[in-house]
Amino acid sequence: MFVTILGRLQQYSPVSSTCTLKECQKVKKVENTDEIGQIIHRDFLDPFCESYVLVGEGETALGDNYLKFEDEVKKFEMRDSDIIVASYPKAGTTWTQEMVWLIGNDLDFKAAEEHLDKRFPHFELCTIVDFQKMKDTLGATRPEFVGNSLNYIRNQDGVRYIKTHLPYDLLPNQVLTGTKLPRIIYVMRDPKDVCVSYFHHGRLIQGWRADFENFSKVFLSEKIMFGSYWKHVLGFWEQRHKPNILIITYEDMKIDLLGVIRKVAEFLNKELPEEKIPQLLKHLSFESMKNNRAVNQQDKIESRKKHKLVPEDGAFMRSGTSQSYKGEMTEELVSKFDQWSKQYISHSSFANDPTAALYLNSAQKTTKM
Ligand code: PPS
Numbered sequence: 001m002f003v004t005i006l007g008r009l010q011q012y013s014p015v016s017s018t019c020t021l022k023e024c025q026k027v028k029k030v031e032n033t034d035e036i037g038q039i040i041h042r043d044f045l046d047p048f049c050e051s052y053v054l055v056g057e058g059e060t061a062l063g064d065n066y067l068k069f070e071d072e073v074k075k076f077e078m079r080d081s082d083i084i085v086a087s088y089p090k091a092g093t094t095w096t097q098e099m100v101w102l103i104g105n106d107l108d109f110k111a112a113e114e115h116l117d118k119r120f121p122h123f124e125l126c127t128i129v130d131f132q133k134m135k136d137t138l139g140a141t142r143p144e145f146v147g148n149s150l151n152y153i154r155n156q157d158g159v160r161y162i163k164t165h166l167p168y169d170l171l172p173n174q175v176l177t178g179t180k181l182p183r184i185i186y187v188m189r190d191p192k193d194v195c196v197s198y199f200h201h202g203r204l205i206q207g208w209r210a211d212f213e214n215f216s217k218v219f220l221s222e223k224i225m226f227g228s229y230w231k232h233v234l235g236f237w238e239q240r241h242k243p244n245i246l247i248i249t250y251e252d253m254k255i256d257l258l259g260v261i262r263k264v265a266e267f268l269n270k271e272l273p274e275e276k277i278p279q280l281l282k283h284l285s286f287e288s289m290k291n292n293r294a295v296n297q298q299d300k301i302e303s304r305k306k307h308k309l310v311p312e313d314g315a316f317m318r319s320g321t322s323q324s325y326k327g328e329m330t331e332e333l334v335s336k337f338d339q340w341s342k343q344y345i346s347h348s349s350f351a352n353d354p355t356a357a358l359y360l361n362s363a364q365k366t367t368k369m
Pocket residue numbers: 087088089090091092093094095193196197198200201284285286287289316317318319320321324
């Protein structure tokens with residue numbers, strides 16, 4: 001299998017002359033021939049993720065390990081009863097997962113003591129890095145919900161809660177064709193906050209070594225892992241009228257968590273036990289989640305540090321605020337981000353949504369949309 005994939009990779013490389021045009025367009029490798037490629041090769045790749053490829057119509061940047069699972073992902077058997085939390089990385093996925101899981105499980109706080117990754121596994125996690133190689137070289141074993149997440153989910157009974165960072169076009173075929181109608185809750189967040197949070201996450205968990213300047217260059221180039229922020233958001237946004245899709249924002253959760261909880265409960269057809277709502281709000285607060293080992297990813301961070309895989313110390317539950325980018329981005333970078341956002345937003349019906357204005361605050365000062 002591995003040999004076949006490597007063969008495909010070489011075949012799809014832009015310098016190859018053996019593939020047909022269609023095949024060549026399907027998967028391209030990120031080469032180190034320009035500044036972005038050089039940063040990626042120097043600061044992002046490692047023995048467990050040796051190259052990035054651009055996958056699908058949206059040319060989403062993913063580790064080459066993804067290619068081993070590409071067919072399995074596309075042909076994955078979904079169920080109408082599945083509940084999916086989808087997001088671009090660092091948009092508030094974990095917070096949304098915990099909220100959705102508790103609503104779906106009648107606010108069973110006792111059962112929520114089990115690790116979130118087990119209750120609400122990450123669909124494509126096994127594709128992100130080569131876990132088999134990690135095991136062979138470092139002796140680092142991973143449970144099935146990490147190393148073979150697709151299989152773990154396939155074998156789950158009852159309502160399956162599934163996290164994914166895949167863009168809409170890379171979801172299983174049955175979702176795209178509407179053959180199966182899992183409910184999808186998509187959470188989005190200001191891309192500037194996402195970028196800052198992703199930068200710290202990269203150093204804390206992924207082992208990426210880029211400084212913030214280079215990280216944001218790669219983010220804006222849309223060749224960061226999981227690709228273009230705006231293609232991701234707008235891919236789901238365009239599907240928002242489907243009855244099985246709900247879009248929420250991190251910012252709304254910060255301002256009116258209860259309002260979002262009620263919206264999600266309605267979407268999932270769940271009655272909320274009103275007497276337990278104060279406990280739910282407390283459970284979902286940043287302070288509680290920061291200290292809750294079932295959701296705060298502390299075990300993952302400790303394991304990365306033990307195997308000396310990461311350059312940074314810190315917490316997954318880092319700032320938990322909106323607009324924390326203001327402390328980390330120069331005005332020039334903020335303006336670059338907003339100009340980039342504006343290019344996407346102005347060609348989309350998202351421009352009419354109040355969230356667009358929120359995400360474009362610096363561009364709006366100078367330019368009319
Ligand atoms: S991941 O790795 O992609 O699944 O990360 P994700 O969960 O999407 O994003 C992590 C950021 O969400 C913040 N977070 C919260 N903010 C407010 N309240 C609560 N309860 C909460 N839980 C998680 C977390 O702190 C990360 O954001 P930053 O800006 O880094 O603090």
